[in-house]
Amino acid sequence: MPEEKMIIFTRTYDMLTWLLPLSESFPRSQRFAVTQRLQHAALNFQETIIEANALRGAMRAQKLRVADTELRKLRLYLRLCEKWKWITSGQYHHVSKMLVEIGKLLGGWLKTVTPAAQASL
Secondary structure (H helix, E strand, O other): OOHHHHHHHHHHHHHHHHHHHHHHOOOOHHHHHHHHHHHHHHHHHHHHHHHHOOOHHHHHHHHHHHHHHHHHHHHHHHHHHHOOOOOOOOHHHHHHHHHHHHHEEEEHHHHHHHHHHHOOO
């Protein structure tokens, strides 16, 4: 299915356009540690779902599992940012809702390709 018709791509784009500028305001001392990891996890997630969309069968399912791992990392880094007061609880709540929706979309996509991936093994 074309990316422009899949909601997960739109929601991920929206999350990136909200999160990446915000992360530029994080403490300079953490720019090359936590901030960079947060940004990389977010961008890696986007890239991985794009790559998954170009694949079929078991290869797509594998890429979607990698994307799930990146999403888990992103959630961890955001929890840390909220704990350290780099983002407000309102911002954390907002981005958490975005990630819950993205996670559900990813899980649904993975469920649709898993039977096809098992059949191609």
